[in-house]
Structure formats: C-alpha cells, structure tokens
Amino acid sequence: MRSFPFTALIGLGCVSTSVVHLSPTTYESRSTETPIALYSSQLPACAFTELAIVSARRETWMAPTDAEVDALRSKARKLGGDAVVRLAFGDGGEVTGTVIRFQRDDCKQ
Numbered sequence: 001m002r003s004f005p006f007t008a009l010i011g012l013g014c015v016s017t018s019v020v021h022l023s024p025t026t027y028e029s030r031s032t033e034t035p036i037a038l039y040s041s042q043l044p045a046c047a048f049t050e051l052a053i054v055s056a057r058r059e060t061w062m063a064p065t066d067a068e069v070d071a072l073r074s075k076a077r078k079l080g081g082d083a084v085v086r087l088a089f090g091d092g093g094e095v096t097g098t099v100i101r102f103q104r105d106d107c108k109q
Contacts, residue, residue, distance in 0.1 A: 014059040015071040019079070022050045027080025027101060036073040037083040037108075038097070044083060046107035048100040051079050055096040068095040075099070082108055 030036075037044075056071040072095060076084050081099035088096050102108045 014063045015056050015067045016059055017054060017056045017071050017075050019075065020053045022052055022098075027051070029080055030077040030082075032077065034077055034082075036076045036081065038069070038073075038087050039083060039085040040087045043085055044100070044102070044109055046109055047103040048082070048085075049103060051081050051099045051101055053096065053098050054079075054084070055094055057092070057094045068093070072097055 054072055054075045056068040056075070058065075058067055072084050072087075076082075076099040079099050080101060082102045083100050084097035085100055086096075086098050090096065
C-alpha cells in the first residue's frame with residue numbers, strides 16, 4: 001500500500017520529446033499560461049511560420065495518456081509557438097506535430 005504513491009510519482013513526467021527545427025530564427029518563449037491550440041487536419045486560417053516538428057513519447061505505461069500532448073504544448077511554448085498543427089498519433093504511442101507561430105498578433109485562428 002505504501003509503495004503506490006511512490007509508484008504513481010515515478011510515472012509522472014516520463015515523456016521524452018524530440019525537436020527538428022525548421023526555422024533558423026529563435027523566438028522568446030511563451031508564458032506557461034499561454035494556450036496552445038491543436039489542429040489535426042484543418043490548418044488555421046491566419047498566416048503562420050513553421051518553427052519545428054516535435055514529437056513526444058511516453059517512456060512508461062504509468063504516465064497519463066494526455067502526457068504526450070501536454071509535453072508537445074510545453075515544447076511549443078518554449079519554442080515561442082502559438083499552436084501545433086498536423087497533430088498525429090502513431091501506433092507506438094508517439095504524438096507528432098508541427099509547431100507554428102502566427103505572423104500577426106491580431107490573427108490567431
């Protein structure tokens with residue numbers, strides 16, 4: 001019984017991410033409160049710049065299923081992105097998407 005809380009904590013944060021930069025430009029990170037929109041097949045109407053392709057994979061089955069998506073959003077914020085497009089879920093549990101940054105601050109959809 002006492003090992004359960006410890007075991008549950010081991011599963012948290014067990015997501016690895018990888019990044020392939022598409023733009024040589026670096027942007028300031030977004031705040032942790034910045035919402036990051038997700039798009040699977042439909043692209044945003046506003047003009048955007050692709051920053052990087054990111055992927056996330058749970059390293060343990062004990063990590064929550066939303067952990068990969070949360071990791072993508074976190075990585076998008078760190079890269080200065082506004083959204084993740086072309087979100088795809090692989091057979092092995094990997095989630096991949098392209099981090100984008102909108103070209104105009106008044107157009108984010």
